[in-house]
Amino acid sequence: MVRRRQKVTRRRAAGPEPTIRAWQDDPGTGVLLDRPVPNLAERPLAFSFDGPTPKPASYQPGTAEFRYWTAAEALRRGADFWAQLISLQRWQPGPVLKVLLDEGLDLNAFYDRNALNFFHGPSPNGTVFSDESPDIVCHEMGHAILDSIKPQLWAVGSHEAAAFHESFGDISAILSALQLQELRTAILSDTGGHLYQSSRLSRLAEQLATAIRAQQPDAVESDSLRNAVNRFSYEDPIDLPPIAPASQLSSEPHSFSRVFTGAFYEALGGMLAAVASNPSAPSHEELHSVANDLANILVNAIIRSPVVSNWFAQVAATMVQLSGDIDSKYPAILKGVFVRRSILSLNTATTVELVHKSMTAVGPSNGEQREPLARAALSGTQYGLERPVLVETPSQARRFAVTAAAGNADPIEPASAITAAKAFLDDLFRGGHVDYGKFAKETRIEHGRRLRSHRLVPENGSIRLERVLFDCGLCSV
Numbered sequence: 001m002v003r004r005r006q007k008v009t010r011r012r013a014a015g016p017e018p019t020i021r022a023w024q025d026d027p028g029t030g031v032l033l034d035r036p037v038p039n040l041a042e043r044p045l046a047f048s049f050d051g052p053t054p055k056p057a058s059y060q061p062g063t064a065e066f067r068y069w070t071a072a073e074a075l076r077r078g079a080d081f082w083a084q085l086i087s088l089q090r091w092q093p094g095p096v097l098k099v100l101l102d103e104g105l106d107l108n109a110f111y112d113r114n115a116l117n118f119f120h121g122p123s124p125n126g127t128v129f130s131d132e133s134p135d136i137v138c139h140e141m142g143h144a145i146l147d148s149i150k151p152q153l154w155a156v157g158s159h160e161a162a163a164f165h166e167s168f169g170d171i172s173a174i175l176s177a178l179q180l181q182e183l184r185t186a187i188l189s190d191t192g193g194h195l196y197q198s199s200r201l202s203r204l205a206e207q208l209a210t211a212i213r214a215q216q217p218d219a220v221e222s223d224s225l226r227n228a229v230n231r232f233s234y235e236d237p238i239d240l241p242p243i244a245p246a247s248q249l250s251s252e253p254h255s256f257s258r259v260f261t262g263a264f265y266e267a268l269g270g271m272l273a274a275v276a277s278n279p280s281a282p283s284h285e286e287l288h289s290v291a292n293d294l295a296n297i298l299v300n301a302i303i304r305s306p307v308v309s310n311w312f313a314q315v316a317a318t319m320v321q322l323s324g325d326i327d328s329k330y331p332a333i334l335k336g337v338f339v340r341r342s343i344l345s346l347n348t349a350t351t352v353e354l355v356h357k358s359m360t361a362v363g364p365s366n367g368e369q370r371e372p373l374a375r376a377a378l379s380g381t382q383y384g385l386e387r388p389v390l391v392e393t394p395s396q397a398r399r400f401a402v403t404a405a406a407g408n409a410d411p412i413e414p415a416s417a418i419t420a421a422k423a424f425l426d427d428l429f430r431g432g433h434v435d436y437g438k439f440a441k442e443t444r445i446e447h448g449r450r451l452r453s454h455r456l457v458p459e460n461g462s463i464r465l466e467r468v469l470f471d472c473g474l475c476s477v
Contacts, residue, residue: 005334017035019034019058020056020058020069021070021246022134023061023070025133025183026200026204027132028209028210031186033182038076038077040072040075041075044089045080046095047090048097048099049073052100056069067129071132071137073298074138074176075138075141077179077180078137078175079145084296085292086149090233092154092373093114099115099428102117106120106450107211107212108451109136109137109140110469110472111140112470116141116144118130118137118140123210123211124211128207129429130208133205133207134173135177135322136208138173139204140175142171143168146164146205148306149299150302155467157376157393157394157424157465159251159420159424160237161394163253163255163259166470167258167261168302169472170261171264173204175295178288184284188282189208192280193276195268195282196266196268196270197357197420198229199448201212202227202229203224203228204224204226204228205225205232206224206225209224228258231262232249232259233343234259234288236250238420242427242430258313261411262341263338264294264404268290269289270336270337271329271330274292275289295329299317301316304318306398306399307394308393308394308396308414309417313345313414316338317344318342320334321352321355336455344405345403346409348402370401371396374417375390375391375464376390376422377462378391383429383440383445384443384444385456385463386417391464391465393420393425394417394420428465430445432452433452433453433454434454435456437456451471451473455468
């Protein structure tokens with residue numbers, strides 16, 4: 001009898017999981033960390049990178065392989081955070097969002113409903129790649145997240161909606177960074193537990209800011225692209241200049257975004273101090289919990305808020321209303337911050353909770369504001385056009401009255417939807433942000449810009465304004 005030889009399967013001893021090396025936040029801070037290999041194809045928010053995938057390893061900064069994995073790690077971390085927070089099932093463009101890591105020479109990055117686009121450009125310290133900064137990639141991802149939960153903000157003619165998109169991008173960068181325990185611990189140590197101080201968490205995109213500052217010294221802040229610790233307060237953007245030095249406020253979306261971002265970050269610090277068991281020494285777990293609370297309040301307020309001309313005030317008021325369901329200490333803190341920043345008037349802040357209670361007693365709210373935005377036909381004569389321009393307006397129905405405040409604390413009556421859209425369109429043409437296409441070839445206004453956020457398209461014999469992208473470059477061309 002012949003015995004068959006049994007096949008012996010030898011198992012490899014379990015070894016450590018492979019890791020990659022990445023920046024903790026921005027290359028300008030120079031802090032590295034080792035992280036698990038990110039799975040870009042993981043649903044519900046999957047990514048597709050251009051080009052071949054390098055083998056996971058701890059590459060040196062400055063290499064293409066390092067840039068690939070630091071971008072992949074930041075995007076996966078940020079997308080996982082937002083997906084579990086708000087049950088997102090897909091991106092606005094579809095189940096997979098393309099990421100184009102290097103689209104050429106420019107100090108820029110943008111989201112265009114097709115992909116996240118990144119570039120490279122000159123800096124006093126060498127070439128800067130915008131895809132190498134977790135601050136920048138998580139900002140651009142923030143545009144895609146907001147577009148997925150509130151697509152009405154994409155094309156609406158509104159200074160505040162455009163600025164809020166930029167603010168949400170910066171908030172996305174901050175909240176994505178706070179998912180790292182190492183960073184939370186370091187920031188609490190650096191600030192002595194008082195979060196609302198300038199730190200590498202509040203200072204966004206320091207490396208890109210250095211490159212832009214070398215070309216246009218007043219285009220960005222002195223220590224970063226934008227700093228969430230700031231003293232900007234609300235002014236009606238219709239009355240602001242379209243451009244201004246970074247030390248001042250203008251209606252330009254990145255500039256005006258700092259009002260809401262500053263309020264969000266100040267509220268985060270106040271809420272942390274209010275709930276920490278030791279307010280002078282909050283733990284990294286408490287910071288993580290409060291950051292997630294505030295993110296939850298924000299996104300639910302966005303979903304429930306109608307798209308109106310004073311969008312900042314509408315979202316702020318809804319945040320106050322929703323925050324008490326999480327912690328009774330939160331509404332007073334949010335009201336204090338929003339009143340100091342003039343995002344909410346005193347009258348709105350002192351009545352908004354009572355309004356919420358009365359509306360809840362009557363019955364559930366109508367939830368998401370799904371009605372389409374009304375279009376207005378605005379005169380195109382001053383832009384060199386022979387026909388009116390169709391523009392989506394911030395025209396959804398208000399559920400309750402909300403106002404921001406003027407410098408003297410008086411409530412600011414919200415502009416009409418058409419007035420807000422007209423002011424926004426004026427600034428687009430004044431800044432050279434509109435691609436005329438085939439229209440007004442002899443009368444158009446040219447600014448020499450390479451990249452434009454909007455374009456004019458024909459539609460049933462009319463001209464329609466269409467958003468192409470959210471452009472995050474701050475140089476003049």
